Amino acid sequence: MSSNKINVGRVVANPQLCREHYRLTVRLAGFAQAEAGQFVHLSPTADMLTEYREFSTSGSWDGAGWLRTVANPMLRRAFSIAGMRAVGDDVELDVIYRVVGKGTSWLSRLVSGSSLSVLGPLGLPFPIHSTKPHAWMVSGGVGLPPMLWLSEALAKVGKKAIAFCGAQTADLLAVTMSGERSPRADAANATLSAKEFAASGTPVVISTDDGSLGFSGHIGAALTAYHKAQSCDADDLVVYTCGPERMMAFVARFCFDRGIECHVCMERSMACGTGMCQSCVVPVRDDDTDGAWRYRLCCREGPVFSAEDVLWESPAMAK
Ligand SMILES: Cc1cc2nc3c(=O)[nH]c(=O)nc-3n(C[C@H](O)[C@H](O)[C@H](O)COP(=O)(O)OP(=O)(O)OC[C@H]3O[C@@H](n4cnc5c(N)ncnc54)[C@H](O)[C@@H]3O)c2cc1C
Ligand code: FES
Structure with a gap:
């Protein structure tokens, strides 16, 4: 697996894609080769810490103010790599993020030329070495970004891919639809009307929980x-x-019931991202241990796991 290190990158662009979602493009020198499913851990650079500390401790904080003051500028935030390409001797890396708290809110204020500390690439990628010709990518909300890059990798090795993209509502879907307003609302057919996936020739099935775009559900x-x-x-x-x-538990069960190979990309709150703090555990099957299970570190032994290995019913899983 590729080595990882901390790089200081320059923001190239940071446009808003839809309500609450942005696409950050960072230019980096010397970033290691990476693959779809891997992630980066982002934080302000040293020269921006004072500004970030002021930003992240302003506003309506809860009682744990002192902890936030210390922790917010220190802890990196994890994001899947949504795309990466060579630009001369450098690379440009895309991250698509949803603003949910102080860290992502701060990210959304970065402008072209801002510096950013990027640790990565981290984690294990999606395996795409099987000889099976069909690949279906199923994402919900901010599960979409790694699928954008995966679709490129799948196209390169000639897989027949389809992207299933779900969101709560149309303006939380971070893809650009062309043409039809409600593409294939019946979900029985895929369409090439999502610009980002059309680049790799990947048809999409769109769904929204409220029925505002695509399949309703x-x-x-x-x-x-x-x-x-x-x-x-x-x-x-x-x-x-x-x-x-x-x-993901639903998709894992769907595949298990039908004997379909399935890989899941898990999320955990990650303090270090490199296997030191032990804060990011996922319970998995392990027949070599007494209880036939153990914890694995999402940052280093994931975030991609075989769906069959994950103990979805464990109390240690988020509900
Ligand atoms: C491997 C990995 C890849 C990720 N990829 C993406 C991505 O591509 N795009 C994206 O938008 N987000 C992604 N995330 C989630 C992202 O790391 C969090 O949304 C971010 O850290 C929130 O930081 P914050 O300071 O804005 O929010 P905070 O103030 O820290 O938290 C705000 C809210 O978000 C919740 N939250 C914080 N971190 C996580 C997390 N890791 N998982 C679930 N909920 C969380 C908190 O519980 C809280 O409710 C990924 C996480 C992991 C572990
Ligand atoms: S985030 Fe520290 S061990 Fe995984």
């Missing part, structure tokens, strides 16, 4: 409807999924 229901209409032999198919844990 959650993305697991759209996946089920599509599979029923366009069945694909289990031996020919690999499913990749990333998003809310309940959604």
Whole structure:
């Protein structure tokens, strides 16, 4: 696996994509080779810490103010790599993020030329070495970014890929739709109308919980409807999924019941990102231990796991 290190990058662009989502592009010198599913850990550079501390401790904080003051500028935030390309001797790296708290709110204020500390690439990528010809990517919310890059990698090795993209509502879907306003609302057919996936020739099935775009319902229901209409032999198919844990548990069960290979990209709060703090555990099956399970570190032994290994019913999983 590639080595990782801290790079200081320069922000190239940071446009807002839809309500609460932004795409940050950072230019870096000497960033190691990376693959889809890996992530970066971002923080302000030393020269921006004072500004960040002032920003992250202003406003309506809860009682733990002293901890926030210390912790917020110190702890990095994890983001999947949504795309990466060579630009001369440098690389440009894309991250798509949803503003949920102080760190991502601060990120959304970065302008072209701002500096940013980037630790990575971290974690293990999605495996795409199987000979199975079909690949279905199922994402919900901010599970979308790693799928954008994965779609490029799948196209390069000639897989027939489909992207299933779910969001709560249309303006929380971080893809640009062209043409039809409600692409294939029946979910039985995929369409090439999402600009970001069209670049790799990947058709999409869109769903929104409130029915404001595409199939009305959650993305697991759209996946089920599509599979029923366009069945694909289990031996020919690999499913990749990333998003809310309940959604991934649904997809894992869907695949398990049908004998389909499935890989999940998990999220955990990550303090160090490199295996030192032990804060990011995921309970997994392990027949070599007494209880037949153990914890694995999401940052170093993940974030991509085989769906069959994850103990979805464990109390240690988020509900
Ligand atoms: C491997 C990995 C890849 C990720 N990729 C992306 C990505 O591509 N795009 C993206 O928008 N986000 C991604 N995340 C989640 C992202 O790290 C968090 O949203 C971010 O750290 C929040 O920072 P904050 O300071 O804005 O929020 P905070 O103030 O720290 O928290 C605000 C809210 O978000 C919740 N939260 C914080 N961190 C996480 C987390 N890791 N998982 C779930 N909920 C969290 C908190 O519980 C709280 O409710 C990823 C996380 C991991 C571990
Ligand atoms: S985040 Fe520290 S061990 Fe995983």
